[in-house]
Amino acid sequence: MAIVFEKTKGLTDKPTHYCPGCTHGIIHRLVAEAMVELGVLENAIGVAPVGCSVLAYDYFNCDMHQAAHGRAPAVATGIKRVHPNNFVFTYQGDGDLASIGAAEIVHAAHRGEKFSTIFVNNAIYGMTGGQMAPTTLIGQKATTAPYGRDEATTGKPIRMSELLATIDGAVFVERVAVNTPANIRKAKKAILECFKVQLEGKGFGIVEVLSTCPTNWGITPVEAMKWLENNMIPYYPLGNFRKPGEVE
Amino acid sequence: MTKVLMKGNEAVGAAAIAAGCRYFFGYPITPQNEIPEYMSRELGKVGGVFVQAESEVAAINMVYGAAGSGARVMTSSSSPGIALKQEGISYIAGAELPCVIVDMMRGGPGLGSIQPAQGDYFLATRGGGNGDYRMIVLAPADVQELVDLVIEGFDLADIYRTPVMILGDGMIGQMMEPVEFKTEANKELPEKDWATVGTGGKRKPNVINSLYLQAEDLENHNIKLQAKFAKIRENEKRVEKYNIENADIVLTAYGTTSRIAKTAISKLEKEGYKVGLIRPISLYPFPNEAYEEINEDAKGVLTIEMSSGQMIDDVRLSLNGKLPTYFYGRTGGMVPSPEEIVNKVKEILGGDK
Ligand SMILES: Cc1ncc(C[n+]2csc(CCOP(=O)(O)OP(=O)(O)O)c2C)c(N)n1
Ligand code: SF4
Ligand SMILES: [Mg+2]
Numbered sequence: 001m002a003i004v005f006e007k008t009k010g011l012t013d014k015p016t017h018y019c020p021g022c023t024h025g026i027i028h029r030l031v032a033e034a035m036v037e038l039g040v041l042e043n044a045i046g047v048a049p050v051g052c053s054v055l056a057y058d059y060f061n062c063d064m065h066q067a068a069h070g071r072a073p074a075v076a077t078g079i080k081r082v083h084p085n086n087f088v089f090t091y092q093g094d095g096d097l098a099s100i101g102a103a104e105i106v107h108a109a110h111r112g113e114k115f116s117t118i119f120v121n122n123a124i125y126g127m128t129g130g131q132m133a134p135t136t137l138i139g140q141k142a143t144t145a146p147y148g149r150d151e152a153t154t155g156k157p158i159r160m161s162e163l164l165a166t167i168d169g170a171v172f173v174e175r176v177a178v179n180t181p182a183n184i185r186k187a188k189k190a191i192l193e194c195f196k197v198q199l200e201g202k203g204f205g206i207v208e209v210l211s212t213c214p215t216n217w218g219i220t221p222v223e224a225m226k227w228l229e230n231n232m233i234p235y236y237p238l239g240n241f242r243k244p245g246e247v248e
Numbered sequence: 249m250t251k252v253l254m255k256g257n258e259a260v261g262a263a264a265i266a267a268g269c270r271y272f273f274g275y276p277i278t279p280q281n282e283i284p285e286y287m288s289r290e291l292g293k294v295g296g297v298f299v300q301a302e303s304e305v306a307a308i309n310m311v312y313g314a315a316g317s318g319a320r321v322m323t324s325s326s327s328p329g330i331a332l333k334q335e336g337i338s339y340i341a342g343a344e345l346p347c348v349i350v351d352m353m354r355g356g357p358g359l360g361s362i363q364p365a366q367g368d369y370f371l372a373t374r375g376g377g378n379g380d381y382r383m384i385v386l387a388p389a390d391v392q393e394l395v396d397l398v399i400e401g402f403d404l405a406d407i408y409r410t411p412v413m414i415l416g417d418g419m420i421g422q423m424m425e426p427v428e429f430k431t432e433a434n435k436e437l438p439e440k441d442w443a444t445v446g447t448g449g450k451r452k453p454n455v456i457n458s459l460y461l462q463a464e465d466l467e468n469h470n471i472k473l474q475a476k477f478a479k480i481r482e483n484e485k486r487v488e489k490y491n492i493e494n495a496d497i498v499l500t501a502y503g504t505t506s507r508i509a510k511t512a513i514s515k516l517e518k519e520g521y522k523v524g525l526i527r528p529i530s531l532y533p534f535p536n537e538a539y540e541e542i543n544e545d546a547k548g549v550l551t552i553e554m555s556s557g558q559m560i561d562d563v564r565l566s567l568n569g570k571l572p573t574y575f576y577g578r579t580g581g582m583v584p585s586p587e588e589i590v591n592k593v594k595e596i597l598g599g600d601k
Contacts (some may be wrong), residue, residue, distance in 0.1 A: 012453075043446035045317070057455045063444035065316050066457040068339050071309035074301065078313025078321070079444065081297045082271060086446050104309070107302035 008032045010041050012061045021221020023178045023211040024053055024120060030184070031091065031118055032060060034191045038199065040087035045079050047072040049101075051093035052126040052213075060091075070101020073108035076115045087198065088115040094135040095125045098160050102134075105164070109204045112169030116198045117206040118191070119160065122213040123232060130216030134158045137231055141218075157235060161208045165241035172197040172205030173242035177233060179212070179225040190240070202244045210236055251426040256391045256416065259427050260350055261286030263398035264322045266429040269348070270296035271321040273310035275303055275329060278362040279418035280352035283324040304329040308336025308349075315345035316456035318443030320402055324350035326418070327368050328359060331376070337411055338377025341473075342458030346405035348398065349383075350414045352421040355581040363581025364418035366503065369558035372415050373532045380470055382477050383411040384484060385531040387502040391425035393529075399431055406437045408480055415531060417554065419504040419583070480533055487535035488527040492542045495524030496600065497593055500539075500563055501552040502528050505584065509552050512589035520601045523593065531559070536566035547597055548572035552589060555579055 010032025018024045035041040044062035048054055050069035057064035067075040072090035080088040097105050097119050105117065124142060125131040132142035132149055135157050139148040149157075165173045172194045176187035187209055194205035210232050212224035219227060254262065260283050264272070272287040288298045301307035307323050314321040325333060330351045340347060353368045355361035368376075375381045384404055388394035394416060401412040444454050460466035488506075490513070492498050501509040506527040513523045524546075526538045542549065548571050551560040557575045564573050576592045578584045 041447075042449040045444045045446060047313070054459060055461075057453075057457060061453060063446055063454045064456070065313060065444060066343075066455070066459055067312070068309060068335055071305065071312075071336070074306040074309035075313035075316075077299065077306075078271070078273065078310035078315075079317045080313075081299060081310075082314045082317040082319040082321075083445060103302050104306055107306065110302075111299070 008036055010036045010061055011059055014058045016059055017055060018052065019215045021212065021214045021224060022052070026178045026184060027118065027120055027209050027211060028056065028059055030188045030191050031089070034188065034195055035062065035087065037192065038195055040195070040199065043085070044087040044089070045083065047076045047079070047090040049090070049092040049096040051096045053091055053093060053120065054127070056091050070096050070099070071104055072096065073101065073104040073113070073117065077108055077111070077113050080113060080115045084114070087195070090115065090117045092117060092119055093126065094119070094121040094123065095133045098134045098158050106167065109164050109167045109170040109206070112171070112203040114198055114201055114203060116194050119206055119208040120211045121208055121236065122211040123157070124213050124216045126213045126216055137235060159236060161206070161241050164206055169204050170206060170242055171203035171244050174240040175208040175210065175236060175238050177210035177228060177238055179210070179228045197244055251428045253424055253426050254391060255282060255422065255424050256394055257282035257352065257421040258286045259391050259395050260324065260398055260414070261290060263395040263429060264348065264402070265290060265294060265296070266431050267320065267399040267402040269320040269322050269402060270294065271314045271319045272296070273299050273301050273307040273314070273321070273323050275301050275307050275325065277326045277329045279354060279364070279421050280324050280326045280350065282421070283350060304332035305335060308333040308340070311347050312336050312340050312343070312345060315340065315347045316343065316444055318440045318445060322348045322350065324352070326352045326354045327356050327365070330368060330371065334377035337383065338375070338379055338381060339458050340411045341375065341377070341381035341383055342379065343456050344409040345411070345456065346409055348401045348405055348412050348414065350416065353415065353417040355579065361581040362418065364504065364554060364583065365579065365581055366417060366505065366554040367558070367579065368415065369531065369553070369555060372413050373534070373562070381473060382532050383413055384408070384480060385413045385415050386486070387415045387529060387531050388420060389503055389506050389527065391420065391423060392427045394420060395427045395429060399429070403435060403437060404484065408476060410476070410480070415503065417504055484530055485533050485535040485537070486529035487538045488525070488529060489538055489541070490525040491522070492524035492526060492538070494522055495543055495546050496522045497547050497597060498524040498526060498542050498549045499552060499589070500526040500528070500549055502531060502559060505552055505554055508584055508586055509589060511586040512593070515586060515590050516593055521593065521597070528559070534562045534566065536562070539563065539566035542571065546571060547600070548574055550574040550576060550592060550596060552584060553577045554583065
């Protein structure tokens with residue numbers, strides 16, 4: 001019998017702790033598949049963040065570091081400078097990357113560090129129980145924005161891909177979503193392209209993945225996919241913001 | 249090997265390179281700027297890497313990444329920057345990674361001053377970050393000792409898989425003295441089979457981590473860490489003692505302050521006073537046994553610091569009530585003079601010689 005689908009060797013056999021319907025799992029699979037397909041799993045060194053994906057070091061089947069909240073890009077800088085020929089990536093949430101670690105991601109991009117970042121934007125602090133993130137949408141309820149995010153006192157959600165695309169060292173910047181099979185395929189393609197940029201030594205690359213958090217959004221997994229489509233994608237447009245060749 | 253005249257801060261850089269350190273991550277702050285400047289100039293020549301980080305927080309996390317990757321790595325800063333590094337130091341201690349951290353202390357609290365001070369003793373010796381950890385803290389008194397301790401610090405870091413702090417101050421960083429670089433070739437050090445270098449498809453993934461979600465696992469990890477600290481206390485105490493068996497009073501001071509204490513002792517001896525000295529070289533582990541050796545008839549122990557009194561806590565713990573303790577300190581970047589110490593000693597002894 002022909003095998004049509006197989007679990008990737010890029011992931012360990014450890015069952016993940018993610019909530020039912022959480023798209024962190026899909027993103028893990030895409031990252032792991034991409035490493036296997038590019039033949040870099042065996043020399044890969046990943047950095048797990050603080051957030052729901054903190055245990056990513058148990059799931060990715062390669063050498064891993066667990067980093068302090070937001071500091072994954074600094075940790076990855078240290079790793080990549082020591083092992084310039086290894087494939088190095090960070091996997092970070094939106095609280096991790098866009099809030100407490102804003103300085104670290106901006107300056108890793110600014111230095112043109114040659115590693116890749118997978119940025120999982122679910123518009124919420126998942127792990128700590130649904131507090132407001134800088135990416136939380138206007139009107140979206142969070143435990144620290146119980147009446148919905150108010151622009152007057154908390155500003156407007158930050159668009160990290162657009163921001164990072166203004167930095168010359170960020171050679172690859174793309175936003176994708178994992179809410180439909182078609183979008184998942186596009187996400188995989190972007191991750192592969194982003195990783196290739198690193199392998200070709202061109203500079204820093206990031207893929208922002210719009211992701212769901214049914215648990216803290218307080219809706220079902222299916223509703224969460226629709227909510228992402230109807231609310232997140234209009235504010236966070238999908239597409240490529242930067243590719244090699246476009247950098248002056 | 250011939251001696252060369254070097255500024256303390258530059259000697260730190262040269263010593264690190266002599267010890268095989270090839271990675272440096274730092275952020276500018278006075279009075280230690282010559283260290284990153286030296287590294288930016290020299291590391292490339294030996295195939296190393298210098299990165300000026302966006303902050304001390306980033307710098308220490310780069311150290312975490314590089315150390316976890318198996319490299320000899322160093323960062324340096326001065327007090328406010330060392331305060332920012334505490335997050336990373338706690339992670340490094342928790343994940344048991346070797347590295348050397350240099351603190352050229354300046355006046356505090358807050359932005360304080362840029363003049364020499366010793367106000368970071370607590371931060372350094374108590375584990376300034378969160379959680380139950382300690383690190384080896386070494387306090388050089390002259391530039392040669394600074395060089396020796398930086399070189400030795402890298403070995404100690406590797407042997408115990410722990411951060412090692414070199415605790416100097418603005419004075420030792422800026423002073424020029426002749427130094428030579430003595431490295432022990434082929435020293436046997438443990439293999440870094442835990443480092444992340446890629447599995448090569450040959451082994452299970454290595455993970456650099458300080459997270460243990462199960463309370464039981466974390467307690468076991470802490471028990472293991474404490475056993476390591478106990479071993480460090482057993483093997484790595486370093487102290488200079490002078491005339492403590494016959495002294496009427498014993499001075500105790502570390503780093504540059506100990507040199508001022510020595511000048512004061514010479515002056516007092518000329519006047520017929522019998523004065524001893526205990527100079528802790530390792531602040532963690534603290535050489536508490538030295539204080540037990542003090543002459544029982546001594547009138548007391550005078551701690552001298554460029555702070556309002558921090559090491560004196562360890563002196564008191566070491567003496568355990570055996571002798572009276574006294575303190576003389578200057579702060580804010582003010583340096584105690586030998587005369588001030590002489591007067592303090594005379595005040596304590598009340599004219600008894
Ligand atoms: C220094 C520090 N501050 C705060 C926390 C608590 N904390 C843990 S996870 C988290 C939020 C993570 O949110 P995000 O990055 O969006 O990841 P998600 O869980 O949504 O995937 C916070 C604030 C921490 N561990 N460390
Ligand atoms: S809390 Fe949200 S982000 Fe975290 S695992 Fe559950 S669904 Fe996923
Ligand atoms: Mg989140």
